[in-house]
Amino acid sequence: MAKTGPRLGVLAAFLVTLAACGGSPGTTTATDVGVTSNSILLGNTIAQSGPAAAYGTIANAENAYFTYINNTKGGVNGRKINFKILDDAYTPANAVLLTKQLVEQDQVFAMFSGLGTQTQTSVRDYLNTKKVPQLFVATGATTFMADYSQHNWTIGWQPPYQGEGRIYAKDVLANHKAAKIGVLYQNDDYGQDYLKGLKDGLGSNSSMIVDAESYDVTAAVPTLAAQLSKLKGKGVDTLFIFATPAFTIGALAIRTALSWTPLTYLNSVSNPAVYMKIAASKGAKLDGVISVAYIKDPTDPQWANDDGMKLYKTVIANCSTCKVDDGFNIYGVAVAYTMVDVLTKAGSNMTRENVRNIAVSQLDETNNPFLLPGVVVKTTSNDHFPITQEQVITWSANGWHLQGSLTDERGTIS
Numbered sequence: 001m002a003k004t005g006p007r008l009g010v011l012a013a014f015l016v017t018l019a020a021c022g023g024s025p026g027t028t029t030a031t032d033v034g035v036t037s038n039s040i041l042l043g044n045t046i047a048q049s050g051p052a053a054a055y056g057t058i059a060n061a062e063n064a065y066f067t068y069i070n071n072t073k074g075g076v077n078g079r080k081i082n083f084k085i086l087d088d089a090y091t092p093a094n095a096v097l098l099t100k101q102l103v104e105q106d107q108v109f110a111m112f113s114g115l116g117t118q119t120q121t122s123v124r125d126y127l128n129t130k131k132v133p134q135l136f137v138a139t140g141a142t143t144f145m146a147d148y149s150q151h152n153w154t155i156g157w158q159p160p161y162q163g164e165g166r167i168y169a170k171d172v173l174a175n176h177k178a179a180k181i182g183v184l185y186q187n188d189d190y191g192q193d194y195l196k197g198l199k200d201g202l203g204s205n206s207s208m209i210v211d212a213e214s215y216d217v218t219a220a221v222p223t224l225a226a227q228l229s230k231l232k233g234k235g236v237d238t239l240f241i242f243a244t245p246a247f248t249i250g251a252l253a254i255r256t257a258l259s260w261t262p263l264t265y266l267n268s269v270s271n272p273a274v275y276m277k278i279a280a281s282k283g284a285k286l287d288g289v290i291s292v293a294y295i296k297d298p299t300d301p302q303w304a305n306d307d308g309m310k311l312y313k314t315v316i317a318n319c320s321t322c323k324v325d326d327g328f329n330i331y332g333v334a335v336a337y338t339m340v341d342v343l344t345k346a347g348s349n350m351t352r353e354n355v356r357n358i359a360v361s362q363l364d365e366t367n368n369p370f371l372l373p374g375v376v377v378k379t380t381s382n383d384h385f386p387i388t389q390e391q392v393i394t395w396s397a398n399g400w401h402l403q404g405s406l407t408d409e410r411g412t413i414s
Contacts, residue, residue: 029348029349030348030349030350030351030354031350031351032109032350032351032352032353033107033108033109033352034107034108034109034110035079035109035350036079037078037079038075038078038079038080039075039079039080039081039082040075040076040079040080040081040082040109040343040350041082041083041084041106041107041108041109042066042081042082042083042084042108042109042110042111042112042339043083043084043086043099043102043103043106043108043110043111043112044059044062044083044084044085044086044102044111044112044113044114045085045086045087045088045094045095045098045099045102045111045114045115045119045123046058046059046085046086046087046088046113046114046115046116046138047087047088047089047090047115047116047119048085048087048089049087049089050089050090050091051090051217051218051244051246051247052090052115052116052217052244052245052246053089053090053246054244054245054246054275054328055090055115055116055138055244055245055328056087057321057322057323057326057328057329057332058113058115058138058328058329058331058332059083059085059113059115059332060085060319060321060322060329060332061315061316061319061322061328061329061330061331061332061333061336062083062112062113062332062333062335062336062339063083063085063318063319064315064316064317064318064319064322064332064333065315065318065332065333065336065337065340066081066082066083066336066340067318068314068315068318069081069340071318076340076343076344077343077344077346077347077348077350079350081340081343083112084102084106084108086098086101086102088116088119090115090116090119090217091119092118092119092121092122093122094119095114095116095119095120095122095123096122096123096126099111099114099123099126099127100126103126103127103130103132108132109133109350109352109355110132110133110134110135110352110355110356111123111127111132111133111134111135112135112136112339113135113136113137113138113157113332113335113336113339114134114137114138115137115138115139116138116139116190117139117141117188117189117190117193118188118189118190120134120137120138120139120141120144121141121143121189124144124151124154125151127153127154128151128152128153128154131153131352131353132153132352133153133352133355133356133359134151134153134154134155135155135339135342135355135356135359136155136156136157136335136338136339136359136386137154137155137156137157138157138158138331138335139156139158139190140156140158140159140160140161140164140193140268140269141156141160141161141189141190141193142160142161142162142163142193142197142413143189143193144156145160145384145385145386145413146160146384146385146413146414148360148384152356152360153356155356155359155360155379155384155386156385156386157335157338157377157386157387158269158294158331158335158386158387159268159294159385159387159388159389159390159409160193160197160385160388160409160413161190161193161194161197161267162193162194162196162197162200162413163197163385163388163390163409163412163413164194164197164267164268164292164390164409165193165194165195165196165197165198165199165200165201166197166198166200166201166409166412167201167292167390167392167407167409168197168198168201168240168265168290168292169197169198169200169201169202169203170201170407171265171290171392172202172208172238173201173202173205176238176263179208179237179238179263180208180210180234180235180236180237180238181198181208181209181210181236181238181239181240182209182210182211182212182213182231182234182236182238182239182240182262183195183198183209183211183212183213183239183240183242184212184213184214184215184224184227184228184231184239184240184241184242184243184251185212185213185214185215185240185242185243186214186215186216186217186242186243186244186247187214187215187216187217188217190242190244191214191242191243194240194242194267195212195242198240210234210235210236211230211231211234211236213227213228213230213231214227215227215243215247217244217247221246221247221249221250222250222254224247224250224251224254225254225257225258228251228254228255228258228260229258232258232260232262236262237262237263238262238263238264238265239255239262239263239264239265240264240265240267241264241265241266241267241270242267243267243270244269244270245270245272245275247270248266248267248270248271248275248279249275249278249279249282249284252264252266252276252279252282252284252286252289253279253282253283253284255284256283256284256285257283261285263288263290264288264289264290265289265290265291266289266290266291267291268291268292268293268294268390271291271293271327271393271400272297272326272327272328273297273299273300273325273327273399273400274299274323274325274326274327276289276395276400277398280398286395287395287396287397288394288395288396289394289395290392290393290394290395291392291393291394291395291400292390292391292392292393293372293390293391293393293400293402294371294372294375294387294389294390294391295327295330295331295334295370295371295372296308296309296312296330296370296371296372297327297330297399297400298312298313298324298325298326298327298329298330299325299327299399299400300399300400307369308369308370311369311370312324312330312333312369312370315333316329316330316333330370333370334368334370334371337368337369337370338363338365338368338377338386341363341365342355342358342359342363343355345358345362346358359379360379360384361379361380361381361384362379362380363377363378363379363386364376364377364378365377365378371387372389372391372402372406374389374406375387375389375406376389383410385410385413388408388409388410389406389407389408389409389410390406390407390409391403391404391405391406391407392404392407
């Protein structure tokens with residue numbers, strides 16, 4: 001056999017490596033766990049039962065979008081997206097067990113849109129140690145964006161709760177300078193994050209908060225009457241509700257039953273019109289309630305002929321359990337759009353590290369059709385807050401109405 005010279009030896013080694021990756025000269029193809037030649041496996045844990053079960057439809061809507069992409073586009077770069085959803089009942093212990101099952105037994109490529117501040121915090125260290133991407137968690141808890149340096153395999157998606165709290169503070173200071181503020185909040189990182197944002201936004205005026213009452217997520221909704229009665233007794237005329245949907249519906253109804261009519265602010269993760277209408281059916285008076293939005297409202301007639309809304313309705317037809325008017329479903333479709341965007345950008349380099357890098361530092365999505373006009377989804381090497389813009393909305397005539405223009409809190413949270 002003829003001897004191979006140094007240059008030919010290097011070339012031969014390169015071609016062997018390239019062949020092992022499945023590529024050809026001029027291309028690089030790399031894959032990772034959970035990726036085959038024709039599929040990508042994503043995993044998710046979410047509350048489809050328990051106190052936050054209203055959120056469970058989000059994962060079903062996400063799956064509907066992936067189904068739409070699989071059916072109309074053949075998947076992403078020739079690979080169809082498979083999405084395994086497990087019910088953690090909004091319980092951290094369940095989330096830990098199920099996440100380990102998805103990673104170690106099912107061998108998912110990445111975790112996508114796991115829901116809940118406490119549940120997703122409980123698995124963050126594990127996923128980062130395993131170097132499994134924890135992408136676009138379904139919580140606005142500020143830590144998932146602000147603490148990137150300690151958990152760089154994790155990224156949020158929706159606006160941070162502290163930023164939302166700051167927007168409410170701006171609205172109060174601009175329009176209700178004499179407000180006596182009372183806060184009802186969930187007694188965990190989720191509720192405390194909102195409360196911190198409100199206090200930070202009020203700054204030297206934080207003494208406007210005369211009382212803050214908490215509740216435990218395992219408590220019965222009717223027990224909120226005690227906290228709300230206490231707030232009323234302290235002369236609160238401006239009420240903030242930082243709660244999950246079932247508790248929000250109960251609080252709005254109890255507030256009305258107490259013959260109490262404070263100006264009311266409601267956090268965005270509990271404000272879909274379908275749940276407001278449930279509160280109204282339980283006797284709650286809702287006119288004048290204030291919240292914020294960054295996603296188009298499927299119940300708002302102004303979007304009836306909007307191309308994005310038409311696409312949403314086409315997509316959601318793939319989900320037999322999803323109600324088209326439920327704002328949580330258009331949230332699911334919107335974040336799934338971003339996930340597909342990331343996978344598309346990854347191209348043939350479908351590795352966990354590459355997909356993670358794109359998500360946390362290379363997003364520049366200005367055309368997500370399900371978001372309000374002007375809302376961008378953007379990350380850079382120095383900024384890991386994908387969405388920071390929201391717009392104030394008020395409830396009247398049985399629906400939400402946009403007020404003013406977008407407020408951008410980018411750069412205020414660190």
